[in-house]
Amino acid sequence: MDFTAWPARGSRTDDSALLARALGTWAAPPEGTAVTVSPATPAEPPVRPPHLL
DSSP: OOOSSSSSOOOOTTTTHHHHHHHHHHHHHOOOOOOOOOOOOOOSOOOOOOOOO
């Protein structure tokens, strides 16, 4: 099972502006943004496009 088993729901599922802001901030956090990672996890974005839940 993976995350595709849970369909998107809620009133903001079609909010493309919110999605664009979230992806933009995730891909290039503003200067001064604290980035924390789990042990053995890289802080760089993945090579494949993200899938938001």
